[in-house]
Amino acid sequence: MQSDNAVARDDSRTDTLIMVLVLGTAWGFSEVVFSEAIREWGVPYRAGILTGIGLGIMGIALGFNKKVLPLIGIALVAMGAKQLVVPVLQCSVLCKANSCAAVFLQSAALGGAAALAGRYLHGSRPARLVAPLAAALAAAGAFHFIGMRVSPCPYLLSFNHPGGLLSFLGAEGLSWAAFSAILFPVGYQLGEKLRDKIPALRKARPAAYYLAAAGCIAGCYAAIVTVIIKSGV
Numbered sequence: 482m483q484s485d486n487a488v489a490r491d492d493s494r495t496d497t498l499i500m501v502l503v504l505g506t507a508w509g510f511s512e513v514v515f516s517e518a519i520r521e522w523g524v525p526y527r528a529g530i531l532t533g534i535g536l537g538i539m540g541i542a543l544g545f546n547k548k549v550l551p552l553i554g555i556a557l558v559a560m561g562a563k564q565l566v567v568p569v570l571q572c573s574v575l576c577k578a579n580s581c582a583a584v585f586l587q588s589a590a591l592g593g594a595a596a597l598a599g600r601y602l603h604g605s606r607p608a609r610l611v612a613p614l615a616a617a618l619a620a621a622g623a624f625h626f627i628g629m630r631v632s633p634c635p636y637l638l639s640f641n642h643p644g645g646l647l648s649f650l651g652a653e654g655l656s657w658a659a660f661s662a663i664l665f666p667v668g669y670q671l672g673e674k675l676r677d678k679i680p681a682l683r684k685a686r687p688a689a690y691y692l693a694a695a696g697c698i699a700g701c702y703a704a705i706v707t708v709i710i711k712s713g714v
Contacts, residue, residue: 493546496679499694500542501551505558508538510701512563512584514708526656528583532620533660535559535587536613537668544672545679547603549592556588562705569709578632579624586623590616591665606666613665614658621654622646 511534519527539552560581567574594616601608625646628637640649683690708714 496683497546497548497551499691500545500679501554502558503694503697504538504542505555506562506698506701508535508555508559508584509562510705511535511538512559512580513565513705513714517708517712517714526660528653529656529660532583532587532617532657533664535584536591536617536661537664539588539591540609540613540665540668541672541675543595543602544669544674545676549595552588552592552595556585559584562702565702565705566709566714569706570713575632579628579634579637582627582631583620583624586620586627587616590620590623594619609666609669610662613661617657617661618650618654621650621657625649 512531515534516527516531519530524530539555542551542555543549563577563581563584564574566572566576570576591613594612595602598608598612602612625637625640629641633641640646640652642648679690
């Protein structure tokens with residue numbers, strides 16, 4: 482018979498896995514569905530808003546279990562959702578290569594910032610402002626170089642000149658940082674509130690817990706596929 486500690490570890494791993502799947506799918510939803518809505522509405526700072534949402538979603542994960550590694554899993558799930566364009570539209574993986582690179586860089590940068598901040602991230606509100614701000618700027622800087630080589634678009638190539646990095650950071654990086662500094666602390670606080678409620682719900686109503694997670698994932702993927710088919714992106 483498993484000990485109580487072993488059962489608790491298994492339950493914790495289950496909660497973490499479901500968290501990664503749900504949050505990763507939600508991030509993919511924002512990158513496809515919400516991104517297309519922002520484009521249609523003509524709202525400015527689309528990339529900054531989406532980056533802020535992404536870091537806010539990862540903030541939920543950090544507030545929930547205080548661990549950095551799940552952030553990479555969340556990013557990989559989001560990237561997989563974005564790459565649904567490949568089987569749905571029969572296009573190349575390069576179609577979404579740059580946007581997938583941006584998602585991964587944001588995850589890696591935030592993970593690095595959270596690891597460097599350590600316990601200060603979890604005990605200091607100023608740290609929860611500085612970490613996402615620094616991560617967003619670092620991700621934007623890395624994206625400027627990587628995006629130029631992976632699948633450069635005309636907009637990105639307009640920054641391919643001496644001083645282009647600073648121009649890109651001014652045009653895009655600052656908005657990435659601003660929205661991230663706003664939405665990450667909100668996500669982190671939500672994750673802390675869910676930290677005790679989610680395990681309690683799993684124990685009290687396991688069927689509702691798993692059905693809610695499955696329903697959220699299925700609903701997001703249905704919306705993602707629908708938008709990809711309708712918009713062709």
